[in-house]
Amino acid sequence: MFYAVAPDGEKGGVLRALSRDGRPAGEPEPVPDLAAAVAARERSSAPRWVWTSTARLYPRLLRAGVRVGRCHDLELAEALLLAFDGRMGESRSVPAALARLRGLPPPEERHEAESEQQSLFGGAVEPPIEEVVAVYAAQAARLEGRLRLLAAAESAGGLIAAEMSHEGLPWRPDVHDELLAGLLGPRPSPGLRPRLLQELADRITAEFGGPVNPDSPQQLVKAFAGAGFPVPSTRAYVLKGVAHPAVPLVLEYKELARLHTAHGWSWLDTWVKGGRFRPEYVVGGVVSGRWASRGGGALQIPKVLRRAVVADPGHALVVADAAQLEPRVLAALAGDAAFAEAAAQGDLYSALAAVFSDTPGGPSARDKAKIAMLSAMYGGGTGEAVQLLTVLKQRFPAAFEYVESAARAGERGEMVRSLLGRTCPPASAEYRDLITTEAGRAAAASRGRFTRNFVVQATAAEWALAFMALLRPRLPEGARLVFFQHDEVIVHTPEREAEAVTRALHTAASEAARLLFGPTPVVFPMEAATVPCYADAK
């Protein structure tokens, strides 16, 4: 059973029962209290809810205490379909989709601020139920096979993202403040540097014999040149090779300054409320299908701050990540028998290491395997990695060929797709002419690296979505997903349920693999730790 939903007014809305292919299976039903109506039908028939945007509509339901099991998110699905057709960037809104269906010019887009404002309580910007139904029917007709699975996974991701934002990641401001004070000194007045940061800045100035603002790369480059140490940039890895006494001070300054500006006290004030960090996730915000986040830098929490992520009393965090997800995905994707055999084991790189040998005083065979693997997936590889890649190519020809052909296709300006059909952006119109020039060849190489990585990263993102979608209904009472970062999840759970959570994680991981790849020897092990604090995992 499917139900289309259209909010209308402050609290109310309209529902309409649909068949799977979008034909109306009943009359439109105006309801005065949309959340209550959804809750009632969720209890009685657990339908798949068809609505414009989970990100806009579901938070309101969650605030009313209503959770749903499944949905079809029209905007997320429209974006997938547009990308599939090489039309990434065109509006994914329901009115725009409707205009395309009718062969009309795109309607004028509302300003972001305007729609945010009006949709707070499900306001006037939401299209009427007929439009929701019409766009769903058109999408359903196009969503065949794997694309249908992709749309379902993406929609599940939307639900999970909203639920995680609603729940929030447990965050102890007192612990965070102590960490900052220990590294930077006590909280300074606004606009001032913390004491330890100021001391470093003063010592840097002293070393150069004149005022240098270490926040300014330009000033630093000049200062180093003036001291007889010309540097092309002030990147940390560049400075590490420079034998000037200011270098260690600058490196320490950069590290602490970043902590202060990106995750310091003002971050804490802004993003942590009531002991919870509530980031806004942007499902499908990355072209590869990875999530992005808006505000708060949720996907870049520095490791040092994980100390502040502490479970509530009587609760635990189950921190789990998929070990070496991307190479395993490549193994399954490419159907490389030899590679799949290696990926049938717990430590993939150790298994691959058999192909390489240790260099005394240099990288281990396992390190070499890792370098070769990452080079194959990212398109890198200078110096020694070239030989490592050659070994990889000989031993695992199918896997090598898979990423190689994706790179060639990208260079030719073609689009590439993930396993389920997520599609990379097309090359620009000027691309084909450009690639005869020097700059164009660089652009082609760059696009090749992008598409090479896309097929793996995007399929890995699909595995992660499937994993979470399968995990969610398996979580025991009281356990909640509270964080997701590409291949890692955190579940906040009553202590007594931690073991059940761990079992659910392992089950969901292998089910996700079967859902995507069917029978495959490749295993997708989860490394799960039950801990009181995020920093204690790993």
Added chain:
DNA sequence: ACTGGGGGCGCC
């Protein structure tokens, strides 16, 4: 005063 590009670096 505001904007946008670039440098730099956090995470995967």
Added chain:
DNA sequence: AAAGGGCGCCCCCAGT
């Protein structure tokens, strides 16, 4: 032979 994927966020600084 060489070739380093994806983000978000902060600051600086030049242009307007």
